[in-house]
Amino acid sequence: MSCIFCEMIEGEAPASVVYRDEDVFAALDIVQPNPHKVLVMPTRHVPDLYTLSEGEAAALFAVVPRIARGIRRASGCTGLNILQSNGRDAGQTVFHLHIHLFPRFRDDGVRFDWSGEMPERDVLDDMARDIARAMQADSS
Numbered sequence: 001m002s003c004i005f006c007e008m009i010e011g012e013a014p015a016s017v018v019y020r021d022e023d024v025f026a027a028l029d030i031v032q033p034n035p036h037k038v039l040v041m042p043t044r045h046v047p048d049l050y051t052l053s054e055g056e057a058a059a060l061f062a063v064v065p066r067i068a069r070g071i072r073r074a075s076g077c078t079g080l081n082i083l084q085s086n087g088r089d090a091g092q093t094v095f096h097l098h099i100h101l102f103p104r105f106r107d108d109g110v111r112f113d114w115s116g117e118m119p120e121r122d123v124l125d126d127m128a129r130d131i132a133r134a135m136q137a138d139s140s
């Protein structure tokens with residue numbers, strides 16, 4: 001399988017590496033909407049969050065706070081967003097799971113639009129029940 005992130009991990013494509021261990025790889029994003037934006041990913045080719053094992057998730061997220069502190073110290077950022085996209089409709093363009101560590105600065109002009117409806121409590125409760133029920137059916 002040809003995957004640009006696997007090639008970076010294998011050293012076959014250029015990468016500005018921030019961190020690596022057996023399970024986790026982190027490098028500067030080639031697109032830098034704000035400086036010091038980093039991508040963190042599992043070293044194994046995992047397409048998305050749905051296919052990430054609990055062990056891989058634990059290894060991946062265990063190192064995220066340390067990288068975030070490194071970004072903060074290096075960039076002087078005053079905020080940081082974590083973004084992780086699954087599927088084309090969520091904006092995923094490279095199908096090797098990755099977490100964006102996105103440093104933020106006061107008045108940096110970056111906007112995420114989280115506006116939306118505020119459903120009644122019974123509607124929220126129904127959605128919560130649906131998800132909880134679906135999780136029980138999940139054997140992975």
Ligand SMILES: [Zn+2]
Nearest residue numbers: 003006045096
């Ligand atoms: Zn890959």
